[in-house]
Amino acid sequence: MWIERPNKKGIHMRKAVSYGVALLSFLLFGFAIYKLFGIPLTYSEGERAGVVYKISKQGYVIKTWEGDLNVGIVGEELSGPVTMKIWQFSVKDDETAKKIEEYARSGERITLHYKQPYVMGALYGKSEYLVIDVYAKAPQ
Numbered sequence: 001m002w003i004e005r006p007n008k009k010g011i012h013m014r015k016a017v018s019y020g021v022a023l024l025s026f027l028l029f030g031f032a033i034y035k036l037f038g039i040p041l042t043y044s045e046g047e048r049a050g051v052v053y054k055i056s057k058q059g060y061v062i063k064t065w066e067g068d069l070n071v072g073i074v075g076e077e078l079s080g081p082v083t084m085k086i087w088q089f090s091v092k093d094d095e096t097a098k099k100i101e102e103y104a105r106s107g108e109r110i111t112l113h114y115k116q117p118y119v120m121g122a123l124y125g126k127s128e129y130l131v132i133d134v135y136a137k138a139p140q
Helices: 008-037 094-106
Strands: 038-058 064-075 082-091 110-120 130-135
Touching: 008 038, 038 082, 038 094, 064 094, 082 094, 082 110, 094 110, 094 130
Parallel strands: 082 130
Antiparallel strands: 038 064, 038 110, 064 082, 110 130
């Protein structure tokens, strides 16, 4: 009577493939989380002052608030080329974005308090600066 012994090479190969698939799945999941949420550690924090001339909610699947702040004019005003210095930003929450929209309509000069994370996740916006507060004047 012949007794077939299991093929140990086949068993080891199946284990190796399943470990490889599990590792690849884990890496893909980790990369997806990284792209969505970014790295929440703050690289820098500060304020920018100027006039907001554009703010809108953008995106196909993930809607984020994106805006442009005119921080001033660069160049010679009378004799040479004049260019606006534009600072692009993202806003996380709707309440802050609504405040910024109101100031944009009035044309008032404002101060935006922002954080710059190491890696900005897709859930928070497209620019590298995340506005967390807005002031009509510099805070005292």
